[in-house]
Every structure is written in structure tokens, then in C-alpha cells.
Amino acid sequence: MVLELQKPRPIWQIMFSTHHTDIGLLYTIMSLTFLFMGGALALAIRVEMFSPGPQFIADSMTFNRIFTVHGTNMIFLFLLPFASAVGNYFIPIMVRYKDMAYPKLNAIAFWMLPPAAALVWLGFADFGWYAQPPYSAISAPSPAAEMWIFGLKIIGVSSILGAINFIVTILKCKHPDLPLSKVPLLGWSFLSSSLIVLVAIPTFAAALLMLLTDRLGVTGFFNPAMGGDPIAYSHLFWFTFHPEVYVLVIPAIGMMYEIIPRFSRKPIFSHSSGVFAFVLLSIVSFASWAHHMYATGMSFTEKTVFMVGTLAAVPASAMHVFNFLATMWGGRAKYSTPMMWSVGGIALFFSAGAGGVVNTAMPLDFITHDSYWVVGHFHLFVFGTIAFGSFGFLYYMFPFITGRMYNELWGKVHFVLIFIGAVLVFFTQHILGLYGMPRRVFDYPEIPEWIAMNQIQAIGAVLLGVGMTIFLVNLIYSSAKGKEANMEDPFGLGGKYYYPYQAKNPHHD
Amino acid sequence: MSGHSNWSEWVYIGVVVALLAWVGAEAWNIERLVEHVPENAEVIKVTGQQWFWTFEHEDGTKETGELHVKKGVPYKFEITSKDVIHSFNIPDYLVLMDAVPGRINTVWFLPVDEGEFPIQCREYCGLIHYNMRGTLYIEDGA
Numbered sequence: 001m002v003l004e005l006q007k008p009r010p011i012w013q014i015m016f017s018t019h020h021t022d023i024g025l026l027y028t029i030m031s032l033t034f035l036f037m038g039g040a041l042a043l044a045i046r047v048e049m050f051s052p053g054p055q056f057i058a059d060s061m062t063f064n065r066i067f068t069v070h071g072t073n074m075i076f077l078f079l080l081p082f083a084s085a086v087g088n089y090f091i092p093i094m095v096r097y098k099d100m101a102y103p104k105l106n107a108i109a110f111w112m113l114p115p116a117a118a119l120v121w122l123g124f125a126d127f128g129w130y131a132q133p134p135y136s137a138i139s140a141p142s143p144a145a146e147m148w149i150f151g152l153k154i155i156g157v158s159s160i161l162g163a164i165n166f167i168v169t170i171l172k173c174k175h176p177d178l179p180l181s182k183v184p185l186l187g188w189s190f191l192s193s194s195l196i197v198l199v200a201i202p203t204f205a206a207a208l209l210m211l212l213t214d215r216l217g218v219t220g221f222f223n224p225a226m227g228g229d230p231i232a233y234s235h236l237f238w239f240t241f242h243p244e245v246y247v248l249v250i251p252a253i254g255m256m257y258e259i260i261p262r263f264s265r266k267p268i269f270s271h272s273s274g275v276f277a278f279v280l281l282s283i284v285s286f287a288s289w290a291h292h293m294y295a296t297g298m299s300f301t302e303k304t305v306f307m308v309g310t311l312a313a314v315p316a317s318a319m320h321v322f323n324f325l326a327t328m329w330g331g332r333a334k335y336s337t338p339m340m341w342s343v344g345g346i347a348l349f350f351s352a353g354a355g356g357v358v359n360t361a362m363p364l365d366f367i368t369h370d371s372y373w374v375v376g377h378f379h380l381f382v383f384g385t386i387a388f389g390s391f392g393f394l395y396y397m398f399p400f401i402t403g404r405m406y407n408e409l410w411g412k413v414h415f416v417l418i419f420i421g422a423v424l425v426f427f428t429q430h431i432l433g434l435y436g437m438p439r440r441v442f443d444y445p446e447i448p449e450w451i452a453m454n455q456i457q458a459i460g461a462v463l464l465g466v467g468m469t470i471f472l473v474n475l476i477y478s479s480a481k482g483k484e485a486n487m488e489d490p491f492g493l494g495g496k497y498y499y500p501y502q503a504k505n506p507h508h509d
Numbered sequence: 510m511s512g513h514s515n516w517s518e519w520v521y522i523g524v525v526v527a528l529l530a531w532v533g534a535e536a537w538n539i540e541r542l543v544e545h546v547p548e549n550a551e552v553i554k555v556t557g558q559q560w561f562w563t564f565e566h567e568d569g570t571k572e573t574g575e576l577h578v579k580k581g582v583p584y585k586f587e588i589t590s591k592d593v594i595h596s597f598n599i600p601d602y603l604v605l606m607d608a609v610p611g612r613i614n615t616v617w618f619l620p621v622d623e624g625e626f627p628i629q630c631r632e633y634c635g636l637i638h639y640n641m642r643g644t645l646y647i648e649d650g651a
């Protein structure tokens with residue numbers, strides 16, 4: 001195990017290591033760094049929107065760049081690397097192998113991310129995280145757009161390398177005594193999400209290159225002035241990024257599958273139903289991409305097909321919720337911080353799913369599309385579900401990364417503040433969307449309901465900011481001065497943990 | 510599954526699937542009705558460009574940023590764009606359709622109340638997207 005703070009070693013030894021726990025640590029630190037940077041941008045957006053008229057952000061261009069980098073950063077530089085962190089720590093232990101299948105490839109996949117992050121942050125592009133042409137092809141300023149394109153290209157390659165590594169580790173390196181069906185659900189979640197990455201990402205990789213050549217003026221794939229079609233980009237983009245939502249959600253659900261039975265002190269209600277739901281979800285995730293595009297002028301038949309495809313993803317998600325509730329039912333639950341995050345995450349996952357059913361019902365989509373409703377809806381997924389699962393899991397991993405316990409009280413305060421803040425911001429956004437406020441606007445007219453709801457959101461955002469500050473202080477203080485953890489059973493739950501401290505790091509001999 | 514009874518999960522999945530089927534069927538039926546354009550609808554050509562809306566009525570009159578229509582007359586919008594993607598939106602009438610360069614998308618509506626209603630752009634289109642606004646004036650046709 002790592003235990004860096006108890007047995008310090010030179011930083012270059014971690015940086016140039018190929019051991020899975022070291023790379024897990026690098027992923028953890030990187031993803032948390034970008035979480036706080038992206039969070040600062042979100043806070044800036046919400047404070048700016050406190051009332052009509054410019055507050056402190058000078059112009060709309062700056063504002064547009066801020067929401068673009070916020071979105072890109074949170075998805076690709078926080079959520080995705082955090083999932084890789086968890087996978088790196090846990091997958092080799094869960095399949096009882098000494099390391100990832102390809103340790104050097106693992107290190108390469110990580111080290112592609114910092115240059116990509118630099119491109120995204122230093123470029124500070126302005127076209128939103130989906131870079132919709134023709135705007136991104138003919139209008140968006142250089143060199144920010146090109147830097148974003150290259151940054152995303154690198155992140156895509158890194159994701160594919162990481163996915164190959166997880167798939168081979170799970171399928172080929174697992175212990176011969178361990179049948180695939182008995183691999184823990186966290187392992188299954190990484191297998192499913194990695195397979196989705198392999199199928200989904202190449203489409204966007206191609207679209208990025210086409211966008212780049214369009215910007216250079218040598219092609220016109222997405223430029224109607226040259227005979228191209230911008231809607232073709234939307235199809236290529238969402239064919240990758242609707243499944244990508246599941247790439248993020250599935251590992252977060254896997255993390256909850258690790259936490260909920262352990263803190264309920266009861267075995268999982270149904271392992272096989274969890275496996276089935278993961279596999280089903282990864283297949284169905286490819287049947288719904290164009291539900292993002294109803295308003296682009298799709299025919300009635302196309303819309304119907306994608307509505308059915310989208311609704312088909314709901315039962316699998318509902319099976320997970322059922323599995324969690326049935327596991328907690330009658331258990332002796334201990335509501336430590338990781339458990340609180342998981343339960344809160346399930347509640348918001350359910351709300352997000354219910355909102356998704358509304359979005360996909362064709363007539364209702366034309367009410368919610370591109371309004372603040374959509375912003376609220378997907379934040380309930382990416383923040384309410386995925387980030388909640390990730391925070392809970394970070395608290396869960398904390399003792400065996402540092403050898404110390406985090407402060408339990410402040411962990412719970414963090415949860416309460418974030419939960420209230422998330423409800424204030426994201427539920428309000430749903431209602432604001434029904435009142436017709438478009439997303440991605442720098443300023444808005446003085447409509448009393450809009451002003452009131454933006455102010456509620458700003459208050460919620462400040463609560464989120466305070467909560468995240470407490471989180472950061474707790475992490476730093478506790479990793480240096482926290483109580484020493486009982487490494488056999490840090491949460492006092494009994495039973496056997498899948499704990500990375502069992503992993504032998506050659507540098508610690 | 511792993512030995513214990515799973516009947517409760519099957520009942521639950523059944524309820525979820527039934528609910529989804531109901532939502533899907535209702536949505537299908539309502540969308541079919543909503544998309545049926547009345548035969549007597551007057552055509553208004555809507556063009557979005559950075560960062561304003563222009564309208565052309567059937568009789569050839571053009572308006573910029575303002576749209577005057579008559580109460581009780583159904584209108585069919587033929588929407589396109591000159592540069593990047595915009596989205597034509599009258600929130601009070603739930604009219605929403607993307608303005609895509611190179612394509613003409615249609616949507617229709619029936620004005621029922623006299624008054625002024627906001628028109629806005631719902632798809633991010635650059636610098637002044639936030640202020641790509643117009644006004645819909647619904648007047649008594651008599």
C-alpha cells in the first residue's frame with residue numbers, strides 16, 4: 001500500500017513508478033486538483049448569475065469560456081481520472097493479480113493527461129463542452145479551439161489505453177480460482193465501462209479530426225457553406241458521449257456496490273442482478289444517443305426510435321436502485337461518511353433518472369431542451385450521482401491511502417452542506433428551465449421568477465463552496481495529523497475488506 | 510439468482526416497465542397530434558443569424574427582431590440559419606426548434622392570447638447568444 005505520509009519517499013519515485021497503487025495515487029491527486037479548479041469556475045458562474053447585468057465577469061466571451069472549461073474539466077479531468085484512480089487501486093486486488101496487466105501502458109495513459117489538461121486550461125475555449133459546429137468550425141477563436149481539440153484527442157487516446165488495460169487485467173489476469181461471475185461488482189463495473197469506451201470513443205476521435213480539418217478550411221464535413229452537415233457532427237459526438245455518461249455512472253454505481261453492503265453489514269441482495277444490470281446498461285447505452293437531438297429537426301420516426309431506446313435504459317438503472325435498497329433493508333447500517341454519500345447519491349440518482357424519463361418523452365423534451373432544466377438534470381447525474389459516489393469512495397479509501405482516518409464529523413458536515421447545496425442548485429435549475437430560461441447565457445432579462453431562482457442557486461453554490469473547502473481542509477489536515485487508522489478494519493465493521501494495503505509495492509520493501 | 514426469492518424484484522421491474530410503456534405511448538400519441546400542422550396555417554420564414562431573428566410573412570413583408578401575428582390564425586414557421594446553429598424559442602407557447610444552416614425545420618403554433626411575448630435563442634451561438642432576443646406581438650385579427 002501507499003502510506004506515503006508514514007514512510008515518505010522521493011516524489012520522483014512515485015512519478016516514474018508503474019505500480020498500480022502509485023498510479024492510483026497520481027490519478028487521485030490530479031483528479032482532486034481539477035475538481036477544485038473546476039468548482040471555482042462553477043462558483044464564478046453562479047455568483048455572476050446572482051442578478052441581471054454583469055457582476056464581476058467582464059464580458060460574455062469570458063463567461064462562455066468559463067462554462068466551457070468548467071464542463072470539459074469536470075468530465076475529463078475530474079470524473080474520468082477519479083474512476084481510473086479507484087480502478088487502479090482496486091481492480092488488481094479484486095482479481096488477485098500483482099498489478100495491472102500492462103504497467104507501463106498504465107503510466108503512459110496517466111501521463112498523457114497533464115499535457116491534455118494544460119491544453120484545455122491554457123486554451124480556455126468558448127464553444128461549450130460539445131463544440132457544436134458550424135460555430136466551432138467557423139466562428140470560435142483560435143488557438144483556444146485547436147488546443148481544446150488536441151487536448152480532447154489526447155484524453156481520448158488515454159481513455160482507450162486505460163480501458164484496454166482494465167479489460168485485459170480483469171479478463172486475462174484474474175486468479176484462475178476466481179470465476180468471472182464471482183468478480184466483485186466494482187470489477188464488473190470497470191469491465192462494462194471499459195468495453196463501452198472501446199466502442200464509443202473512436203467515433204468522437206474521428207469527429208475531432210474532421211472538426212480540425214474543417215477549421216483549417218481544407219474540408220467541409222460540418223460546414224453547410226461547403227456542402228457539409230453540422231448535424232452529422234451531433235450524431236458522431238453523441239454516439240460517443242451518450243454512452244460516455246454511462247462510462248462515468250457505471251463505476252460510480254460500482255463504488256456504491258462496494259460501500260453499501262459493507263456499511264449495511266449484509267451481503268449484496270443479488271450479485272447476479274447487479275452484473276446483469278451492468279451488462280444490459282452497457283448495451284442499451286448505445287441505443288439512445290440522438291435523444292439529445294430531437295430539436296434539430298428529426299423526423300417523428302427517428303424521435304420515436306430514440307425515445308424507446310432511452311426508456312429501455314431505465315429498467316437496468318432501476319435494478320441497481322432496487323439492489324441497493326434491498327441490501328440496506330434489514331441490515332445493521334452504520335452511517336459513516338462513505339455510507340451517507342452513497343445513500344445520498346442513490347436518492348439523487350433516482351431523481352435524475354425520473355427527470356430523464358421526462359426529457360425523453362418527445363413533447364416534453366421540447367419544453368426542457370436547452371433550458372436550465374437540462375443543466376439541472378445532468379448535474380444530478382454527474383454531480384448528484386457520480387461525484388457523490390466518488391466522494392464517498394474517497395473517504396472510504398482515505399485510511400488505506402494515508403494510514404490515517406479523516407475527521408468523521410467534518411466528513412458528515414461536508415455531506416450535509418453539499419446535499420443541501422446540490423438540492424438548492426440543481427432542483428431549482430429544473431424549475432427555472434420550465435420557466436423558459438435558456439442555458440449558457442451570460443445575462444438575462446429582469447423576470448422576477450428568474451431572478452429569484454438564480455439567487456436561490458447562488459446561495460446553494462456558496463454552500464457547495466463552503467462544503468468543498470471543508471472537504472479540502474479535512475483531506476489535508478487528516479492526512480498529516482489524523483488519528484492512525486486500524487488498517488484491518490478502519491470503519492469498525494468486521495469482515496474482510498478489499499484493501500490496497502494488501503498490495504505489495506516494491507518501493508516499500 | 511443466488512438461491513433466495515427474487516419475486517419482489519420482478520414485481521418492481523414489472524411496475525417500472527409498465528410506467529415506462531405508459532409514458533412512451535402517451536408521448537408518442539401526443540407528439541403525433543402536436544406535429545400535425547393545420548392545413549390553413551400561414552407560413553412564416555424564420556432566419557436566425559448572429560445575433561438576431563428575421564421573419565418573412567407569406568405576403569412578403571419582412572420584420573427583424575419583432576414578429577406580428579394575428580390571434581386565432583395558425584402559423585407554420587419554416588426555420589433556418591445563415592451562419593451557425595441557433596434555436597428558435599417562444600417559451601410562452603412552447604415553440605422550440607433549432608435553426609440549422611442548410612436545413613429548413615418546421616414547427617407550428619396557434620396564438621390565443623393578445624399581448625407581447627419574448628422570443629429567444631436556446632442554442633449557444635457565440636458572443637451575444639444571451640441577448641439574441643425578439644418580441645412576438647399577438648394582435649386582434651378582426
